[in-house]
Amino acid sequence: MxxxxxxxxxxxxxxxxxxxxxxxxxxxxxxxxxxxxxxxxxxxxxxxxxxxxxxxxxxxxxxxxxxxxxxxxxxxxxxxxxxxxxxxxxxxxxxxxxxxxxxxxxxxxxxxxxxxxxxxxxxxxxxxxxxxxxxxxxxxxxxxxxxxxxxxxxxxxxxxxxxxxxxxxxxxxxxxxxxxxxxxxxxxxxxxxxxxxxxxxxxGDGGATRIENSGEHLWPATLDIMGWNVDPEGFGVIFQRTIPDFVTANFSPALTQILANMGLTMADIDRFICHPGGARVINALETTLALHQGALDHERQVIADCGNMSAPTVLFVLERARNAGLPPRSLLTALGPGFTASCVTLRHAA
The missing domain is CATH 3.40.47.10 (Thiolase/Chalcone synthase)
Structure with a gap:
């Protein structure tokens, strides 16, 4: 292998x-x-x-x-x-x-x-x-x-x-x-x-943190949740459904299946590192992941300091979590147009 x-x-x-x-x-x-x-x-x-x-x-x-x-x-x-x-x-x-x-x-x-x-x-x-x-x-x-x-x-x-x-x-x-x-x-x-x-x-060599596995989930009939309209002036944002409500209702079952495909369960994850779409999305993630309120602390710091920068945002969170010291297994998660959940597990050797 x-x-x-x-x-x-x-x-x-x-x-x-x-x-x-x-x-x-x-x-x-x-x-x-x-x-x-x-x-x-x-x-x-x-x-x-x-x-x-x-x-x-x-x-x-x-x-x-x-x-x-x-x-x-x-x-x-x-x-x-x-x-x-x-x-x-x-x-x-x-x-x-x-x-x-x-x-x-x-x-x-x-x-x-x-x-x-x-x-x-x-x-x-x-x-x-x-x-x-x-x-x-x-x-x-x-x-x-x-x-x-x-x-x-x-x-x-x-x-x-x-x-x-x-x-x-x-x-x-x-x-x-x-x-x-x-x-x-x-x-x-x-x-x-x-x-x-x-x-x-x-x-093949070096690095205390390794990318262990990855997975995605694409929900059907969800093109209206997030995306771009294109017109003569530029991109126009599509938000036609409330994302925090969708996360609360749908994210946990999808994540459970993604982890199962990796041979893991939620209990195997020591730290969740999530894309912070906004304060309400962070609250919804803590609820659906059964985390205590305030567990996603780096996420709140990044959204406070930088706003939602789309794709790079979760990597800003990872940077802070890495500087603070990663646990043995972390799970990066982000939600995006499609509507899609994307996940990567990291294994860290102290």
Missing amino acids: PPKAALISLATSLPPNVFLQKDVLAAAWEVFGSRLPQFETLSSIFSNTGIIKRHGVKPFEWYLERRGWPERTAAFLEGAETLFVDAAEKALASAQLSGHDIDTVVTVCSTGIATPSLEARVAGKLGFRSDVSRVPVFGLGCAGGVSGLSIAARLAQARPGTNVLLVAVELCSLALRLDELTKANIVATSLFGDGAAAMILRA
Whole structure:
């Protein structure tokens, strides 16, 4: 049996522009207050997210003017490339590697379109070899961090000794819309931030933390829960069902089956590391996983400091959990468009 992939390094990156939640709410009142009759009621969402601040690739004022595809795409390419390079350089330095040592790059992103894809655009800056394997992954949304880790781990395991770089970068702020007078857009405005995370995986040697197994569950007839609408102005968010309620009703049975396929039960998990979609989603996860209220502490810290950054968010949580000391077995979980649950188990040797 081939050796399991090991987590060699993990790093995160945030753009420089910091948005306090109270300032975002004040701006939302200016933009939506007089145009959306129910905004007064919806405005309570901002204080219920658990978010204190977020980061964006553009200054605050940039988001207060209407933007179309060309401007959003230009902002995406500039911002995503910068974050990609910063996160990757940190992960490489931590692993004592250079870009020349990377054999495979997995790029996870669902918040912008780049062709050539991001890893090709930054190949020169990072010093990738001409024979590097490129695996761009689009459309997984918030599940992308965990699903991307699963993909990268399988690629590392398939070629022991090679270095696989995973970069998850999302610029969710670029999907904020001034023209959509909908609850979904208000929820997005209250939640989304930008960020990136990078990991290096290698099978065959080194690494105290190994990717043990992975699994997914796709619920039928759930395309309306989360996703993008595409129109001339850009991406518009789809939230047509209440995600915390769906999590409470459906996540535990799916997770039990995923673990059973791995030969595990919930009792085998020492620590859950979850994508924190927002404070209500974190509460729903604690309820459905039968955890004590407050158990998902790193999740709450990340959502407070960074907001929901989609795919990289769970890797920010993993970074904090790893720095605090991982137990023997952890389970990473994330939910994303599809509607999909994605899970990865980690085995850690102290």
